[in-house]
Amino acid sequence: MELDKNRIALxxxxxxxxxxxxxxxxxxxxxRSTNVRGTIYLYTSKKTATETYAVKAIQDHELDNCKFPLGLIVGSVEIAECRLTTPQDTVKSCLSPLELENRYAWIMKNPIRFSKPQPVRFLPYGIWFYPFCRRKESSA
Structure with a gap:
């Protein structure tokens, strides 16, 4: 698998x-909203979310949280749009209407799971980061 060394990760x-x-x-x-559009990498934090709604999502979707890859690039996804959330976003966000209040919806398409999660060269320094090269100026 050929990685794009200049691609930003979330x-x-x-x-x-x-x-x-x-x-x-x-x-x-x-x-917050984002101006980022196009394909990005998905980096999994080293810790699993523990909020009640995250635990509920694990149960609702019958996930095995012991098998989650952590601290790795696990795939890519395209950010197609950003807008304010609406109560109708509950299913597509896996959240309740309460968690959607005064938030932004980052619309994601075309997820691709990597067959082998990839370690990063540089650790995250915020929501957005460059996992394989030094930081560049961005509109993230």
Missing amino acids: GIKQPWAELILRGKKTIEVRS
Whole structure:
């Protein structure tokens, strides 16, 4: 597998990365908007989300959280759009309407799971980071 060394990555906790790769979660909910569009890498944080709604998502989707890859690039996804969330985003975000209030919906398409998760050369320094090269100026 040939990696794009200049591609930006999004740091995200499990189970959210797993649900994105399965195509169950097509909306990533964040407190800020983003201008990033196009294909990005998905980097799984070293810790699994422990919030009640994350535990509920694990149960609802019958995931085995002991098998989640952590601290690795697990795949890629395309960010197609960013807009304010609506109550209708509950299914596509795997969240309740309460968690959607005053948030942004990052619309994700075309997830690709890597057959072998990849270690990063540079550790995350925020939500966005360059896992294989030094930081560049970006509009993230």
